[in-house]
Amino acid sequence: MAAPVVRASPLAAFQARARRCLEGHQPQLCEQALVEAEALQQQASASSAYPCQTLLLGVQADLVMQQLRAGRGAEAIADLQAATCGCAGL
Numbered sequence: 001m002a003a004p005v006v007r008a009s010p011l012a013a014f015q016a017r018a019r020r021c022l023e024g025h026q027p028q029l030c031e032q033a034l035v036e037a038e039a040l041q042q043q044a045s046a047s048s049a050y051p052c053q054t055l056l057l058g059v060q061a062d063l064v065m066q067q068l069r070a071g072r073g074a075e076a077i078a079d080l081q082a083a084t085c086g087c088a089g090l
Contacts, residue, residue, distance in 0.1 A: 010036065010039070010040060010090075011040060011084065011087055011088075011090050013036070014033060014036040014037060014040060015080060015083075015084045017029045017032055017033045017036065018033040018036075018037065018059060018063060018080050019077065019080060021033045021063060021066055022062060022063070022066055022071065022076045022077055022080060023077075024066070024071065027066070027067070030063050030066055030067045031067075033063050034060060034063050034064070037056050037059055037060045037063065038060065040056055040087065040090060041053045041056035041057055041060070043090060044056060044087060044090060047090070049087070049090065051086055052083070052086050052087040052090060055079070055082055055083035055086045055087060056083050056087065058079050058083070059076075059079050059080050059083045062075075062076035062079050062080070
């Protein structure tokens, strides 16, 4: 019998990709993380989860700054962690 396929939630997948972008290890992931963040923040808006939406918009700004080589380092990682916690269940 085959093992069941386990997939990460969209939020968890986004968080992992965004972290790698913000840490500067795989900058090509920044664009993918931006697209995922946009989809998540639109989902948050549709669910009237405005605090979550606001946190995701902040992370999007951090991702753009990272692309521009003006990253915020630990502050950006803290923003990402806050969004992950603030958007749990999305």
